[in-house]
Amino acid sequence: MRLREIASLARGVRDRLGEAFIVLARPEHPYLLEPPDLLIGGEGLLTAVFLPNSRESRSPQLLRRRLVAARLALPEHARCVLLATGEFIGRVQSGAEDARRFLSERDFEILLSIDDHRGLAELAASNDIRMSRSRELARQRKLNAERSARALFMSEVAERFDSLAADGPSEVAQSTSLVEEIESVLSRIAARDTSGGWAAQETGVFRRSRLLHPFRRGGQTLMSVRTDERSRGLFLAVQTILGNQYTLDMGVPYSQSSALPVVFPDRKQRAGLDQETLMRAASLAGLIIGPAGAPQQVEKFIALEEAARERPLRRADLADWLRRH
């Protein structure tokens, strides 16, 4: 039903705008796991439209994380539009909920009623509506690109870590559940490296999933994740980081953590979401995907990531670093 509504909305807007504009429902985006519902481009103007789905209507922080990712991935001149029911718009406008976790009306360029197709077409063609903080957004996108590049680099290293580290699978790893083994290693590292000496497991939204087990190691989040055929675990890891580690201020996302989070999957992805898309989407959130199914490599990989923070590693340095550690 929802898909049909969005397709019908796209047709309506396309008819009103004519051939100068391209209107696409449910557009794919190489850095986004949950793209805007509609993308409208033409005459140098770009508009991203968000229609809260039923889960987002119940938990608006889910829409906030979708908006955070879109703001980071789309050009800064893109206008973001909330198209929603009067009730939802009322909640946004009244600021009835905690704005840090929720949304503010100022996070969007415009708020429209869900049946206002004409209004949407008019604003998509209007040059007067602009992202008011586009300079600041450009600055944050640039800063985020540095985090994203580090995450991408380390995730690529993790893909080849087996051969680089030359450690075979451990006996323990084969005899027990890999995810439990990874959790045990992460718990030990978190306890050792966190002041007070106790393993800090994340709470709240983080803990609600059986697919994802996060730990705090000082200022860094480490996670173990169960992979399944639909890649739900890694999908959830990316979305959780976008939701928990970014705030939005008048439409501009700010990262709240300097240390990059790392997720360790219990096995290599074989199906589900395309691996490249996952790696890129994770990198947009500054999330590193560590070596998969390799509890014996977790500690070494974390040490390598820490070393790479202080001095950017080149590909040629990697083998040398691994020989010395």
Place this chain on the structure above:
Amino acid sequence: MAHRKAEALSVLIAGSAKLGPMERLAITNELREVTKLKQLAPQDRRNLFQLIHAVRACDSSMASIVQYHGASLTSPSMGSYLKAFRDISAIPFNETHRQYYQRRLVRRRNALMHEAGNYPSGRQEVVDLIDLMYACLSQAL
């Protein structure tokens, strides 16, 4: 699907303030050919033609973006455009990104475009390469 990615890239191109009206039209027309060819047979030919149109769209977009930012080029090639993206401070693109696209996209693109008898290995490779072009441009547009 290759045409879904080409269509989505078309929206970004049509909505880009960095390209002029004539450039936007030429590039979106090129990407439209990717969709038009989705029924072409035999498959080898369809794969190659879809890639040729996508590559032309990508090359032209990259050249226009570099020109928009007033950067200089050593040669009009995809590798040079990536270096220019890295050096333009207004683009959220750095050396790691350059290497990522150089390894995954440029090398394969050059082999397919310049070597006789070299065809995409199958549908998935066409989809992957168009996806990489889209990903690269999405950072620079």
